Amino acid sequence: MNCSGCSDKDIDKKSLSCNVCKLIFCYECLNIDAKKVASLSKNQLASLKCLTCSNVSRRRNNDNTSARAKADQKVEQHSHKPAASQSSSHSGNCNPVPLTLDSISQLLDEKLSLTSPFVINMREALKKDIKELVVAEVKSTMTGLMTDFSTTTDFLASEQTDIKNKIAERDSKIEELESESIRVQRELTSLNNRLSAVEKLSRDHNVEIQGVPESRSENLLGIFKSLCTAVSTPIADNDIRGFRRVAKIDPTSDRPRNIIITLSSPRLRDLLLSAVHRYNKSNAKDMLSSRHLGITVDSRRVYVVEHISPESKQIHAASRKFARDNSYKYVWVKYGQVFLRKDDNSNAVRVKSCDYLKSLV
Template sequence: MSMIQRSPAKSNLHLSNPELASSAEQPNVALRKRKHPDGDLFDAFNSFSAEIRNTLSDWRQDLSSNISNISANITSIRNDLDILTATTSEIKSEINDLRSNQTKLEKRVLTLESSQSAVNNNLTELQTSTQFLASQYDDYAKKVAKLETGHINADKTSDAIVLLESKIDSLEQQARQCNLELGNVPEKRGENLLRLIESLGSLINVQIAQSDVVSVHRVPHAQPDSRRPKNIIVKVSSRILRDNILSAFRLRKGVTANELGLSNHEKDKIYCNEHLTLSSKKLFRECREKTKQYEYKYVWVKHATILVRESDNSPVIAIRSHKDLCKIKPRNK
């Protein structure tokens, strides 16, 4: 059987509401107008809005100015912190050197039975110094962290930096407590500085064995164009030995390069002093100039402290900072 196909019924959806079309075509339908707010109230609202905008703009300008000032202060503090960070890195290097030296001394204890007691004392002293330096470094690291986070008042930042610099200089000086600095020693190619130190000990009647010398080397001058020989820095095993060498050197009242076989001129005098930091050397130089100006008789360094005396019967004056230079006065004043 054949299937009969029927066409679908036409949709009358578009004719479901014929009244809509008729109503849209009616021309007499009235259109309603939107109501506007009262004119005075609208003007007052606009004026109030303008005032608020002006006030907010002024606040933004003040806030921007304050933020700029704060940013400038933070930049200044960060620059100072960079300097402190570099200095603390040097301190950390010195601490590592101390710990390395301590390890070397521990190994020497096993072979030097005759001097075991003295070496043990030196180890105890080095351990105490290392622990003290480590604790001080931790304290300064915490203070630097506070500076970075802004916990310290900006008005006190400069005073804190001066105090930190003073303490850091003190730590650097303490790390050099076993050091000697020899000046005006003629340089020679292929020189053996260790033998030179042994010869110097024989000359001043102080026995200096090779095991007593931790390190010895020359250092460049602060002024690169200086024609003087480079100074020699000697690090010995203990502060007691360092002080004995200094006392014997001063008791002999000078040593010349000719006596060590380094020069044919008897006037080439060699100087032996404590190894001071750069700031202490500068203070010592200024102190010598002022004592010379006011005809003071004595100026010397003992345990990294600068001491002056006007005459044999005058009291000793300690100069620890630039503020103390005012203590050096003309005579009878």
């Protein structure tokens, strides 16, 4: 360890620190007898100052001339001993130099020089203090940030847990709704099937005549009687339960409204349909038309078919279009169901729905 005053390197434990500049000085530079160090009180050690700090304190005071002269004399008296001691340790030929204000100022300038040990040590001490302050501030800031981060992560974790619980609750509700939807769809399908069966039964006695021109003075019963006569299948009046025209599916169509004839039994209906089929087959060049029914004003082709539901009519229309586009030879309706056949050697295919036609491509 070096003395900050005389730069002696062999001071070992014979040194004390100044309580102002915190520098280390040997006993000789502090003008203290080594034997009296042990007898110094704590207050004396706490107020211990080096010669430079003592002189700086005096220069800052606005003392009068007499007091300053006394101080200079006292400083000179105190400085003789360390000078003599230092001269005895280094060279026996040096004479003690009296201290004056100029010499003290010069000494202060040397001490406060950027290259002086005092300033260097002071800078190191400041660096150390600043470093400690920065480290402490950074630690405090990091602690605060960690606390805030922990609070934020805890909040996010809580929110995430709530969201997961809500999602699980929604998933459970969706599963229940899906199960309910499947059940309702099954019930709806069952009801549709039952309704279709009821509609089919309600139409089993009916015959639908298409293409008969309309007139205000028309006699639907007479028209039907003429049809039965044309196909050689007479039907008694008591077997005819009703007759009427029905509304068009497409109101914008220019086709005449269809005629519905209700017979007493499905057997009579099938007999009439078979007779019409045989007539058209045997008279391919003169198929059944309105002229055969006694209507000569506007002669057009007349069709006699089963009375099927609107849904079956849609399937029948889609099947006819499909047959034209895909070279199917036969399309017909029997017992309220639509059938297709590719050619004479192919099997008949029942068309269950319009979507079913896509599977036949």
